[in-house]
Amino acid sequence: MNETIIKKMQEILGEAWVVTDLEKVKSYCEDQTEKAMKPKVCTDCVVVKPSTTEEISEIMKYANENKLTVIARGGGTSISGAAVAIMPSIIISMERMNNIIEVDETSLTVECEAGVTLLQLVELFNKHDNLYFPIHPGDEGAQVGGLVVMNAGGVRAVRYGVMRDQIKELEVVLPSGEVIKLGKNLIKNNAGLDLKNLIIGSEGILGIVTKATLSIKPKDKHIGSLVSSFDNESDAVKAVTEIFKAGIKPLAIEYMEKEAILKASNDIGLTWPSNDGAVDLYFIVSERKEDDLYEMYETIVGICEGNNALNSFVAESSKDQRTLLDIRSHVYPSIHDEVVDAIDAAIPIKNLSKYMENIAKISVKYNVEISTIGHIGDGNLHNSILTNGAVKPNNYEAIADEIFSLVIECEGSITGEHGIGKVRNKKMNLQFSEAELHLMREIKKVFDPNNILNPGTAL
Ligand SMILES: Cc1cc2nc3c(=O)[nH]c(=O)nc-3n(C[C@H](O)[C@H](O)[C@H](O)COP(=O)(O)OP(=O)(O)OC[C@H]3O[C@@H](n4cnc5c(N)ncnc54)[C@H](O)[C@@H]3O)c2cc1C
Structure with missing residues (x-):
């Protein structure tokens, strides 16, 4: 340099x-x-x-x-x-910009500098009786600025939405050096074009986030987890659809192939509650009143059984709940050394079965292992293409092209939470028209006419 x-x-x-x-x-x-x-x-x-x-x-x-x-x-x-x-x-x-500036219990917000890590927020609210920050993607080393510009999702999006839904105000340094403050802590605010929402999800190409005010939520007192096992993905997807129809909003609904979850549990020496079937749904539920929690368990188990669940396990003790979460969190690390590409499409729930059936066909057609886990409650699945030693197969491009074409055919998005970054740029034209891409490029030019901020990312 x-x-x-x-x-x-x-x-x-x-x-x-x-x-x-x-x-x-x-x-x-x-x-x-x-x-x-x-x-x-x-x-x-x-x-x-x-x-x-x-x-x-x-x-x-x-x-x-x-x-x-x-x-x-x-x-x-x-x-x-x-x-x-x-x-x-x-x-x-x-x-170094890692200060939590203020927890405002009246407005239910936390104001922090952009370098505050997710771990800092988790630890801060662990000490709080009744408040917490709902977004929890897998890696607690992620910082608030990164969470904002990547519009992070994670497991609890089913009930609370994604990062975009938590952001009230942002301080941003533009490529020119000018400092702007975006958004207000209001429910209703219709003034001007929504620049704050342009920064959210911009992947760090429009400005540098230096501070953020984020909404926090009251903690539910009663939390539990539940696992139901199924013979096939179609029954599991039907169960999820019916759970939503019944008006139930768990904190999280995760989908895991049995092979992957058993490998993870084996790797860390913990026991998963069921060896039956080919796929599992893992629910995290919470309610303010204990009776409501039990009612929720009953409804979910009833719906799963009505859709051919082989068995269901309710984890009430915090030890059992921790075990389930630890195993779930280890699924990706346990396959990581074999992952060539972890595709993170988001698919509307009505097309999830079609999507999964076709992923299975692609796996057979190209003779490649594709492991599927993900946040099924919001249609965000992680299809990992696996090979020995994570070596890119010769037919990788053909496999990826077929998967992304399927995503578009299923009316989905080529990324639900990981972003375009520098790995999916070439796929943007599958999802967006030339007119839309042109607008995005022009917006980048308005913010950053000299193209100094993280070029080659997001567009
Ligand atoms: C094991 C694991 C699990 C994960 N699970 C999830 C998940 O469930 N959901 C999910 O959404 N993501 C997940 N991720 C992805 C990742 O955690 C998120 O994308 C996260 O938001 C990135 O934050 P970061 O601070 O690490 O950003 P970085 O990786 O450091 O940067 C990412 C981008 O943000 C920009 N950036 C960072 N800080 C700023 C700032 N202050 N201002 C402007 N631009 C900035 C960078 O320039 C870059 O373009 C996971 C990652 C791992 C490794």
């Missing part, structure tokens, strides 16, 4: 907060994207660690004047290559 740039960064931040040591820099140039999908990493970068919005503004002004590439860096947990440096870049690590 050019010495003049390093000197300027040291002038803005002080020497201690400018990292040039190659080994240290390398760890900031990559994210958690599967190795077969990861774009070629460039390590000719400098990592800077600002602690204020003003410092970020100074860095952006300089970068914009000199047309230098900048990448905002959160927890580096992206699995779509969004945080990977592919050209010489100034990487702005948000790790």
